[in-house]
Amino acid sequence: MVEIQDAFYLERGEKNYQLRGGIEEIADSITEKGIENIFFVGSGGSIAMLCAFADFFKKLSNIPVFTETSAEFAVADYKQLTEKSLVILVSKTGDAEEAVQAIKFCKDRGITTVGFVGVKGSSIYNLADHTVYIDEDISAYRYVQVYFLAFRLLHNLGFFKDYDRFANELKYLPSALLEVAKQFDPMAKEYAEKHYTDDFQLWIGSGSSIGEISRYSACVAEELFRIKTQAMHSAEFFHGCFEIVDEKTPIVLIKGEDESRAIDERVERFLNKYAQNYLVIDIQEFPLDRISDDFRKYFSPAVISILLGDRLRNHMMEKTGLGYTTRKYYRVVSY
Amino acid sequence: MVEIQDAFYLERGEKNYQLRGGIEEIADSITEKGIENIFFVGSGGSIAMLCAFADFFKKLSNIPVFTETSAEFAVADYKQLTEKSLVILVSKTGDAEEAVQAIKFCKDRGITTVGFVGVKGSSIYNLADHTVYIDEDISAYRYVQVYFLAFRLLHNLGFFKDYDRFANELKYLPSALLEVAKQFDPMAKEYAEKHYTDDFQLWIGSGSSIGEISRYSACVAEELFRIKTQAMHSAEFFHGCFEIVDEKTPIVLIKGEDESRAIDERVERFLNKYAQNYLVIDIQEFPLDRISDDFRKYFSPAVISILLGDRLRNHMMEKTGLGYTTRKYYRVVSY
Numbered sequence: 001m002v003e004i005q006d007a008f009y010l011e012r013g014e015k016n017y018q019l020r021g022g023i024e025e026i027a028d029s030i031t032e033k034g035i036e037n038i039f040f041v042g043s044g045g046s047i048a049m050l051c052a053f054a055d056f057f058k059k060l061s062n063i064p065v066f067t068e069t070s071a072e073f074a075v076a077d078y079k080q081l082t083e084k085s086l087v088i089l090v091s092k093t094g095d096a097e098e099a100v101q102a103i104k105f106c107k108d109r110g111i112t113t114v115g116f117v118g119v120k121g122s123s124i125y126n127l128a129d130h131t132v133y134i135d136e137d138i139s140a141y142r143y144v145q146v147y148f149l150a151f152r153l154l155h156n157l158g159f160f161k162d163y164d165r166f167a168n169e170l171k172y173l174p175s176a177l178l179e180v181a182k183q184f185d186p187m188a189k190e191y192a193e194k195h196y197t198d199d200f201q202l203w204i205g206s207g208s209s210i211g212e213i214s215r216y217s218a219c220v221a222e223e224l225f226r227i228k229t230q231a232m233h234s235a236e237f238f239h240g241c242f243e244i245v246d247e248k249t250p251i252v253l254i255k256g257e258d259e260s261r262a263i264d265e266r267v268e269r270f271l272n273k274y275a276q277n278y279l280v281i282d283i284q285e286f287p288l289d290r291i292s293d294d295f296r297k298y299f300s301p302a303v304i305s306i307l308l309g310d311r312l313r314n315h316m317m318e319k320t321g322l323g324y325t326t327r328k329y330y331r332v333v334s335y
Numbered sequence: 336m337v338e339i340q341d342a343f344y345l346e347r348g349e350k351n352y353q354l355r356g357g358i359e360e361i362a363d364s365i366t367e368k369g370i371e372n373i374f375f376v377g378s379g380g381s382i383a384m385l386c387a388f389a390d391f392f393k394k395l396s397n398i399p400v401f402t403e404t405s406a407e408f409a410v411a412d413y414k415q416l417t418e419k420s421l422v423i424l425v426s427k428t429g430d431a432e433e434a435v436q437a438i439k440f441c442k443d444r445g446i447t448t449v450g451f452v453g454v455k456g457s458s459i460y461n462l463a464d465h466t467v468y469i470d471e472d473i474s475a476y477r478y479v480q481v482y483f484l485a486f487r488l489l490h491n492l493g494f495f496k497d498y499d500r501f502a503n504e505l506k507y508l509p510s511a512l513l514e515v516a517k518q519f520d521p522m523a524k525e526y527a528e529k530h531y532t533d534d535f536q537l538w539i540g541s542g543s544s545i546g547e548i549s550r551y552s553a554c555v556a557e558e559l560f561r562i563k564t565q566a567m568h569s570a571e572f573f574h575g576c577f578e579i580v581d582e583k584t585p586i587v588l589i590k591g592e593d594e595s596r597a598i599d600e601r602v603e604r605f606l607n608k609y610a611q612n613y614l615v616i617d618i619q620e621f622p623l624d625r626i627s628d629d630f631r632k633y634f635s636p637a638v639i640s641i642l643l644g645d646r647l648r649n650h651m652m653e654k655t656g657l658g659y660t661t662r663k664y665y666r667v668v669s670y
Contacts (some may be wrong), residue, residue: 031610037399037538044574058413064372064399071570072541075594079494098570159414200535200563206407218567223575228535228584230565232553235406239379240558242664249563259410270670329577335605 002189002314012135016144019132020167023145026114026130027152033112036084037064041073041102045139046090051211052301053088053150058137059259061159070098074105087113091114092120092136103127116145127206139215140177140305144170147298165292172290173299177306184301184307185315191279192315195250198227202244202251204267204317205304206234208297209283212304216243220313223330225320234263242270251278255303258297265290281307336538337649339516347470348509354467358480361449362487366404368447371419372399376408376437376557380474380554381425386546387424387636388485394594396494407435409440422448425481425533427471429457429479438462441482446604471494475512475549475640479505482633499582500627507625508634512641515621518538519642526614527650530585533562537586540639541569543632544618547639555648558665560655569598577605586613589639593632616642 038057040050047069058066064080070089079296081087087106091099094117103124115128118136125131132149135141147170155163195201201221205213210233217231232241234253245251254269255264271278283300291299317323329335348575369393373392375385382404399415405424416422422441426434429452438459442446450463453471460466467484469477482505490498530536536556540548545568552566567576569588580586588606590599606613618635652658664670 043571047571058351058401058415059411060414062414062417064415066393069568069570071385071598072568072595076394076542076598077594079395079397080393080399082397162367171634175515202563207411218571218575220575223578226578228537228563228565228579230563233404233407235404236378236382236553238670240553240555240665242670243558243561243662244563259412262410263406266670270664274664288574289619329605329609330573330575333609335573335577335608 002318004178004185005075006178009138009178010175012138012141013144013178016135016141016174017171017287019145023132023249024152025149026132027149027156030086030112030130031153031156034084035063035086035112036082037066037080037086039073039085039087040065040067041087041099042090043069043070043096043098045215046092046099046149048211048215048219049139049142049146049236049301049305050088050090050142051214052208053146056150056207056298057154060154061157063157067291070102074098074101081109081111083110085111087111088116088149089113089124089128090116090142091122091124092118092134093096094119094124099124101126109119114149115310118270139309140302141174143302143305144173166295168289169295173302176288176291179289179304180303183286184311188307188311188315191312192319193306194318195314196225196316198250200230200250202241202249203229203231203254204234204237205256206253206263207258208254208301209254209256209304212301212308213254216308218311220309223324223327224313225316234260234267237267238270245271245275246278249275249277251275253278253280255280255282255284256297257283257300337653339513339520341513344473344513344516345510347473347476348479348513351476352506354480355505358467358483359487361467362484362491365421365447365449365465366488366491369419370398370421370447371417372401372415372421374416374420374422374445375400375402376405376422376434377425378405378431378433380550381427382436383546383550383554384474384481384636384640385423386423386549387543388481390543390634391485395489396492397490405431405437409433409436416438416444416446418445420446422446423484424448424459424463425451425469425477426457426459427453429454434459435462449484451477469590474644475637476509477500478637478640479508492570501630504626504630508623508637511623511626512637514624515638516641516646518621519646523642523646524652526647527654531560531651531654533585535563535565535585537544537576537584538564538566538589539569539572539586539599540589541598542591542593543636544589544591544606544639547636548589549641550640551643551647555644558662559648559649559659560657564582569595569602572602573605580606580610584610584612586610588613588615590617590619591632592618592635593618596653608616615641
């Protein structure tokens with residue numbers, strides 16, 4: 001479990017890349033139909049992942065975008081949601097009750113949906129207008145398929161010129177992430193050994209990183225290891241949250257690579273002065289082989305996903321003896 | 336401090352209502368100019384408050400709205416932000432560094448700004464295109480002024496017919512909130528006595544309540560009492576976070592009055608079964624004298640603000656001996 005299996009990762013990466021043509025066709029047909037806004041919808045790790053794409057659209061385009069948790073989306077009846085909306089859902093299992101409700105809500109109103117789904121034949125796989133298969137095992141690798149759709153759409157709408165170069169480089173993302181995993185592995189092991197009995201952990205970051213940070217906080221640390229957590233935006237950290245900083249509180253700051261990096265650095269300066277039990281993970285320190293410098297900032301969320309959702313998770317499972325088979329409630333009891 | 340001073344509250348409420356005409360003129364001049372989208376911008380308690388208004392716009396109108404933390408807003412350079420945007424900022428002190436950066440960013444680009452500011456003559460008070468004075472002492476009462484602007488805009492744009500009735504009832508909101516404070520006071524006292532030494536608290540809610548819940552979590556419990564917290568959306572609770580529920584974890588669920596109430600009720604059923612150290616606060620149980628039933632859901636955030644940001648905060652200050660003069664970092668050290 002803790003060992004990194006190169007062949008497994010590379011084979012999965014290659015399979016994901018092969019879906020490129022089909023995903024581009026979906027993006028092209030959506031562009032032809034025309035869209036006025038985009039709703040990114042999901043629960044847990046799925047919506048966390050989509051946060052990054054909402055951020056890219058806000059920075060690159062003038063298409064209004066919204067990120068919504070599935071259950072609220074299905075009851076809120078947002079007026080901005082019309083037949084000219086595009087709804088993009090991610091669901092690893094394809095059968096999360098809330099996501100199924102959300103997609104049915106769209107179907108009833110003639111709203112175009114794209115479902116990224118990890119299980120063929122599942123409810124969402126069958127219900128979505130357009131379906132893309134995503135990797136159900138390696139969370140970081142799911143990004144590849146969503147990058148194809150999102151950036152092809154941005155390209156078609158006139159907001160991203162370099163799509164071909166970008167999409168060609170996606171071929172190398174899985175192997176680059178594999179190298180990131182190897183480089184981070186000793187640090188992940190050390191962190192797990194030091195922190196596997198923590199009562200509480202504070203995770204901090206900003207910009208397109210915030211989704212993956214929230215995901216680790218709730219869907220990994222709490223869900224698997226029952227460690228109480230808080231995920232905090234680097235800018236908001238200074239408005240209340242930083243009063244819990246002391247020599248004991250366990251803190252991790254993720255320094256991203258996008259426009260918000262300066263905000264992360266402000267947190268780092270504060271931690272250097274007032275915290276003692278903290279770790280700074282700088283995404284810029286991980287080389288991404290054959291990835292252009294000007295694209296790196298778009299790949300930060302996938303890098304964070306391989307660091308936390310793969311390496312750190314695996315070492316924490318090893319140390320705690322807890323994992324996907326030892327949950328108390330999630331898919332164990334009815335709720 | 337803990338005692339409720341009727342005269343003080345009612346006098347403040349009356350003063351706020353008297354600003355109605357001036358705020359409506361601002362809304363009318365903005366409508367005349369025309370707007371394509373709205374950015375709600377602030378930090379800490381200010382952005383928390385504005386979350387509710389973004390929610391109202393999403394549910395009532397087709398104007399794209401965004402909520403942004405000031406520091407990130409000032410660096411992210413969102414493409415959706417144009418001369419046709421309206422930026423609404425709230426700043427109690429009017430001089431928060433990030434908010435000043437945000438408003439300067441707008442001025443440089445000719446983007447219309449409305450500043451709700453608690454200190455006359457402060458930077459933001461002077462820099463905003465339109466300025467509204469807000470109550471600097473009672474957080475719940477600040478809502479009155481923002482309701483005038485937001486719902487007058489919604490009315491002018493054709494999305495809210497009942498503005499006159501709504502605005503007339505705002506005259507009674509401060510006195511209704513005062514009665515809410517009195518009704519909740521014994522429960523607040525009991526909660527503070529039981530929980531003032533907590534290491535961690537989990538706060539849960541949804542819909543338009545989520546901003547005030549986040550505000551209490553970070554800007555009150557952490558900022559003043561150094562209690563580690565997590566604010567969690569009722570829908571997301573079931574995707575990871577609920578694994579920390581046990582007989583000991585201190586939890587508060589706020590049951591709101593809007594479309595998301597059913598999601599809160601699902602959490603309540605779970606807590607009844609698996610938690611023991613929890614409290615459910617149902618906003619529906621507080622009467623709001625002379626407020627129409629169909630408007631109540633818009634006032635939930637102000638109700639939560641008087642409950643948590645006033646009564647609970649005051650009883651917690653009494654029990655802990657901590658408060659605005661005992662902070663370790665906020666406006667005490669440089670950062």
